[in-house]
Amino acid sequence: xxEASNLECVRGEKSLFRGVSFRLEAGTCLMVQGANGSGKTxxxxxxxxxxxxxxxxxxxxxAPIGKLAEDYRGELLYCGxxxxxxxxxxxxxxxxxxxxxxxxxxxxxxxxxxxxxxxLKGREDLPARVLSAGQKRRVALTRLxxxxxxxWVLDEPLTALDRAAVTNLCGVIDAxxxxxxxxxxxxxxxxxxxxxxxxxxxx
Amino acid sequence: xxxxxxxxxxxAVIRRDLLLALRRKSDVLTTLFFFVxxxxxxxxxxxxxxxxxRQIAPGVLWVAALLATMLSLPRLFAADHADGxxxxxxxxxxxxGVLVTGKIVAHWLLSGLPLALLAPVLGLQFDLPAxxxxxxxxxxxxGTPVLSLIGAVGAGLTLGVxxxxxxxxxxxxxxxVPVLIxxxxxxxxHIGGLGATAHLSLLAAFLALAAFFGPWATTxxxxxxxx
Amino acid sequence: MNWNSASxxxxxxxxxxxxxxxxxxxxxxxxxxxxxxxxxxxKALTELKREIAARKDYETET
Amino acid sequence: MSNxxxxxxxxxxxxxxxxxxxxxxxxxxxxxxxxGLAGLYIGFFxxxxxxxxxEGYRIIFIHVPASWMxxxxxxxxxxxxxLGLGFNTRLSGMMASALAPTGALMAFLSLWTGAxxxxxxxxxxxxxxxxxxxxxxxxxxxxxxxxLQSAIDDPRRADKAGAVLALVGVVNIPIIYFSxxxxxxxxxxxxxxxxxxPSMAQTMLWGMLLMALAFWMYSIAVSLTRVRAxxxxxxxxxxxxxxxGEIRS
Numbered sequence: 093x094x095e096a097s098n099l100e101c102v103r104g105e106k107s108l109f110r111g112v113s114f115r116l117e118a119g120t121c122l123m124v125q126g127a128n129g130s131g132k133t134x135x136x137x138x139x140x141x142x143x144x145x146x147x148x149x150x151x152x153x154x155a156p157i158g159k160l161a162e163d164y165r166g167e168l169l170y171c172g173x174x175x176x177x178x179x180x181x182x183x184x185x186x187x188x189x190x191x192x193x194x195x196x197x198x199x200x201x202x203x204x205x206x207x208x209x210x211x212l213k214g215r216e217d218l219p220a221r222v223l224s225a226g227q228k229r230r231v232a233l234t235r236l237x238x239x240x241x242x243x244w245v246l247d248e249p250l251t252a253l254d255r256a257a258v259t260n261l262c263g264v265i266d267a268x269x270x271x272x273x274x275x276x277x278x279x280x281x282x283x284x285x286x287x288x289x290x291x292x293x294x295x
Numbered sequence: 296x297x298x299x300x301x302x303x304x305x306x307a308v309i310r311r312d313l314l315l316a317l318r319r320k321s322d323v324l325t326t327l328f329f330f331v332x333x334x335x336x337x338x339x340x341x342x343x344x345x346x347x348x349r350q351i352a353p354g355v356l357w358v359a360a361l362l363a364t365m366l367s368l369p370r371l372f373a374a375d376h377a378d379g380x381x382x383x384x385x386x387x388x389x390x391x392g393v394l395v396t397g398k399i400v401a402h403w404l405l406s407g408l409p410l411a412l413l414a415p416v417l418g419l420q421f422d423l424p425a426x427x428x429x430x431x432x433x434x435x436x437x438g439t440p441v442l443s444l445i446g447a448v449g450a451g452l453t454l455g456v457x458x459x460x461x462x463x464x465x466x467x468x469x470x471x472v473p474v475l476i477x478x479x480x481x482x483x484x485h486i487g488g489l490g491a492t493a494h495l496s497l498l499a500a501f502l503a504l505a506a507f508f509g510p511w512a513t514t515x516x517x518x519x520x521x522x
Numbered sequence: 523m524n525w526n527s528a529s530x531x532x533x534x535x536x537x538x539x540x541x542x543x544x545x546x547x548x549x550x551x552x553x554x555x556x557x558x559x560x561x562x563x564x565k566a567l568t569e570l571k572r573e574i575a576a577r578k579d580y581e582t583e584t
Numbered sequence: 585m586s587n588x589x590x591x592x593x594x595x596x597x598x599x600x601x602x603x604x605x606x607x608x609x610x611x612x613x614x615x616x617x618x619x620g621l622a623g624l625y626i627g628f629f630x631x632x633x634x635x636x637x638x639e640g641y642r643i644i645f646i647h648v649p650a651s652w653m654x655x656x657x658x659x660x661x662x663x664x665x666x667l668g669l670g671f672n673t674r675l676s677g678m679m680a681s682a683l684a685p686t687g688a689l690m691a692f693l694s695l696w697t698g699a700x701x702x703x704x705x706x707x708x709x710x711x712x713x714x715x716x717x718x719x720x721x722x723x724x725x726x727x728x729x730x731x732l733q734s735a736i737d738d739p740r741r742a743d744k745a746g747a748v749l750a751l752v753g754v755v756n757i758p759i760i761y762f763s764x765x766x767x768x769x770x771x772x773x774x775x776x777x778x779x780x781x782p783s784m785a786q787t788m789l790w791g792m793l794l795m796a797l798a799f800w801m802y803s804i805a806v807s808l809t810r811v812r813a814x815x816x817x818x819x820x821x822x823x824x825x826x827x828x829g830e831i832r833s
Contacts, residue, residue, distance in 0.1 A: 524628070535640075536639075556806050562810065566820075570825060570831060
């Protein structure tokens with residue numbers, strides 16, 4: 093269970109948001125909405141522990157995430173604006189190396205399966221340089237399938253994805269929720285999810 | 296996290312950085328070429344008198360090695376920072392220190408090690424005797440990892456900062472002074488007949504100290520840079 | 523007392539340039555530095571006042 | 585609850601410190617003047633002419649205190665830096681950035697007076713003497729710290745990055761000092777040293793001590809002035825700043 097209490101975010105001299113509190117139970121998806129510059133990305137980075145809130149606290153199963161450190165990071169998967177996809181590496185290498193860096197190495201077969209599942213069949217061995225933006229994003233999203241993490245934090249996961257890929261991704265998220273996982277995501281469009289979805293507006 | 300998995304992750308990070316360098320060879324080659332050209336410029340500036348060149352050779356090679364390492368530092372984390380890999384590393388279940396250590400080792404394999412291997416060839420330009428060349432290589436092999444370790448802290452601190460490339464040299468070069476003194480001193484005192492053991496063991500002590508503090512300080516610096 | 527006359531004092535036994543060069547630079551810098559620090563503070567103060575005044579104007583208008 | 589306490593602590597520190605510093609500054613200036621005048625009197629009128637170095641040695645009355653302060657200030661800076669990094673207190677970072685320019689000034693003065701002393705004694709403006717060389721590197725470390733902090737826009741990040749640099753520097757300074765010393769003896773450099781004059785008279789020591797105290801008080805006074813400026817720059821959106829007497833008048 094992830095719990096945020098009274099989070100405040102200060103950027104430069106401006107307070108982006110304050111008093112943000114929520115509680116996320118297993119099997120739930122939290123949609124974070126708000127205008128550009130309302131601090132959606134800042135909130136997600138805070139929830140991951142990448143940046144410190146100016147006030148307030150984030151707790152995972154009751155313990156502050158700063159104390160849990162690697163124990164929390166082992167439950168967490170963050171997918172930011174930048175997909176961490178290297179142009180010099182092939183799709184397959186990218187997928188496997190990301191998983192290794194995250195501390196969850198996978199064998200080649202499961203990496204290929206994951207890439208195929210996200211519709212990259214036949215492109216596994218192409219360098220990411222030649223892939224389109226949407227395909228690169230899908231390479232980045234294979235981490236969802238490869239790293240077995242409880243909490244997914246996704247920043248604009250739909251960017252550059254086509255309709256089929258969106259449906260595909262929603263299926264993946266629904267399966268994760270059905271398995272007791274948690275998802276926090278920001279998106280400008282509604283996701284056709286079947287699981288339980290809660291909303292949080294930042295203004 | 297089990298020890299074996301930490302070691303295998305460390306190996307994987309090193310392999311990854313080497314693979315990336317292999318796919319983009321120009322970065323590594325530029326550093327080496329810079330080293331060669333700086334060293335070769337000195338005789339042109341000072342004159343071809345062999346006695347003089349022999350005397351300045353250790354210092355010249357070491358200063359050039361320092362500068363070449365500096366040149367490669369801004370790239371150490373910049374690419375990973377730009378494409379988001381660094382964030383992933385900071386959020387990994389593997390401690391960031393382990394991943395950073397891997398990156399530093401890879402940096403040394405791609406900058407310090409080739410410099411050390413290239414040094415004897417350049418030493419010949421300066422008419423250094425063969426045994427002095429051996430000491431030179433040994434000193435570079437022990438000293439250049441220290442340069443990578445200290446440099447990584449500077450690279451982490453200046454990550455994403457305006458004018459970071461120039462700034463990193465201002466921060467890091469003063470800290471390189473001991474390595475320069477004992478690295479060049481090892482060769483000089485060997486030529487002078489005093490033996491290089493004392494110098495080399497002090498260099499090794501610096502290496503131990505830097506290996507202990509370097510990755511930790513780099514980790515702190517990177518977490519600050521990511522905030 | 524070391525000096526018999528003022529001119530002897532200023533001559534510093536032939537080392538006038540070095541002694542007064544040192545003490546002069548020291549005195550100059552130690553006068554300039556506090557002035558700069560004070561200026562920095564008064565600049566911060568005036569900016570603050572201007573900012574607050576602007577905010578009050580804005581509040582009275584709306 | 586604990587959160588609120590931490591916040592109160594964090595925000596209150598600059599708030600309580602600002603007026604306190606304002607009250608203390610004149611006292612430190614008075615002490616600077618008192619110690620300085622006494623030190624100068626001893627330095628110029630009581631301390632006798634040195635048999636070897638003539639009147640030129642009187643430079644030590646500022647050279648040595650400046651060197652001491654330059655090193656001491658780096659230590660203090662690293663202390664504040666560590667405190668800021670460890671406890672995330674806002675004032676510590678401000679103190680560290682307020683101290684850096686004064687430390688750099690001291691290092692510069694030490695180099696400048698060292699050069700002016702070297703010319704009549706050694707016949708050259710600069711010798712690669714161990715102390716002077718280490719002082720030069722210390723000066724570079726200060727410049728690096730100031731450059732790093734001014735290159736980072738976000739003050740919180742600037743504080744933390746500066747703190748890491750100061751701590752790395754403080755671990756390195758002894759190493760640098762001893763390497764330079766070793767290097768110096770190996771190359772048989774200048775063996776004469778400013779502070780190693782054979783007959784360091786008691787009066788000279790007293791003069792130096794008083795001047796060192798004056799430099800110390802000066803450093804405190806000027807860095808307190810600067811930290812007040814930094815507090816105002818950083819805290820301008822905090823409510824308490826608007827309540828200050830200086831603002832309302």
